[in-house]
Amino acid sequence: MKKLVVLLLISISAFAMEPIVSAEWLKKNLADKNLRVVHVSEPDDYLLEHIPNAQNSSIGKWRVAQENYLLVRSSQEIQDEIRKLGIDKESKVVLYAPISSPMDLLKSTYIFWALNYHGIKDVAILNGGMSSWRESGYELSDQVNSVEKSDYIVKIDSRLVADKAYVMQKLNKLPMIDARPADKYLGITPTDTVERDGHISGAMSYSWNYSIDNNYMLKDIKKLEALFRDGYKLDKESEVLVYCTGGLETSFNYFVLSGVLGYKHVRLYDASMKEWGNSKETPMVKYTYEVFAR
Template sequence: MKFFIVLLSVITSVLAIEPIVTAQWLNEHKNDANLRIVEVSDGDLYSLEHIPNAAHTTIDKWRFDNGTFLSIRPVAEIEKEISVLGIGEKMDVVLYAPINDPKDLLKTSYIYWALNYHGIKNVALLDGGIKAWKNANLELTQVEPSIEQTAFKAKIDSAKIADITYVKTHLGKLPMIDARPSDMYLGITPTPTVKRNGHIKGGMSYSWNYSVDKGYYLKSKAMLESIFKEGYRLDKNKEVLVYCTGGLETSFNYFVLSGVLGYKNVRLYDASMKEWGNREDTPMTQYRYEMFKK
């Protein structure tokens, strides 16, 4: 019997956490030794109330202004933040936000991608954010947990990111998905901070918010599977590149494709249109939808 319990514990420890978890599941597991809960919020929201045992981070600890656009911080800085949060390579991580604005959710999906990119694979988002927790009448606290820092060293997965050279050399060779609203994709409505209107030549339109309902709960996996398989004709075993205005919106498409649906090779163009659309040497299309043709 004792052997069976130990074996079960070992098996459980190697199973990856589901990419989206419910408030009920998180409440049942919030004290697990191998689980780190992280709130992503600004201001004093965390100090006012947070989920028990949750650590705290802000998006500016993961992104910085490089003088041209916002991008992921240098590896050493990300390693430091991951260590401060007490996250180890094989730990499970659940990210959540007080979703008072769509960008609040996008900040969690961006950090989801950043963790994957730096070698943390078992990451999840709390479905519905802290509002789901409140709706379930679960405990909130002002007590900050005592967190033992780790000495995390990144294992960079270069297949998770694209730069402008990579995008240019792969135009027409792999599917690219634009996460901005369709009017910005078409170039009918200008994208703030982007000089040229339209989208990357050959890019397809799928606004990130199509994947969630009004309460920011993820739509059904079956429907999302159908959208990308039947509608966009994507192959889970082949590469897909995702982009948006500047990294945030597309991180949710990354989360859906790579995490929820299990696409094997999803690459995020972090600089996105803030780089591509502000140059004159980058091919763009305006006023029409495009589909990738194999």
């Protein structure tokens, strides 16, 4: 009996999914009936080549223009896309992109957040994107595989999103992290789509790309853990708000904090600086780094 229990535990752990998975893990689990692999790109790129059994979804299926910025689509539209991909509450979802620029990776992490926001929690990113799969010597396919639509009903987790009113209410009351490059945060370099330079008053700077290496692989998790705990003094039980220019860059910080490191209350300001920095009444600071003090 003891031996049977041990074997069962080993079997369960073999199929447990971390929020960042390797190409080797994905290859071993590709036949799992509950696994849904999503290739994040425009359809033409997907049709050229993709990981076997992967479905295609583009960022445009998840975001829509609203005024001067982009926001996550309506819950009905997101539900339609989730169902089309065959995702339900039992699914494990692995997202990846053929990464030719940083933006490709960020589209994957935005969908990671959008799935979490709509109630799908068992989601992972393929470390290094499609290149890591190819470099591991695994085959790619140009075959389009059909998947049975699910009947999933979205469950909005309102704790994962912030609007301008919420940010205004929480100024200097909780830590906020700006995911843009430091020169944008400081207001030294302007952003074409943002009228005012600088950052949200009280926010700290942590450019999202500090967490990856030149091959888009996640850096050492223990070092990231120590950085946010000891350097930024973040508490895993307390709320932290993340933002950037328009929602994409900050989705990577959301992924690292909420997904990889297990911070329990990470809230993403979707409209970010494209809303805040184009509004005249919002408090902003420039030319200085700020530190949040509880």
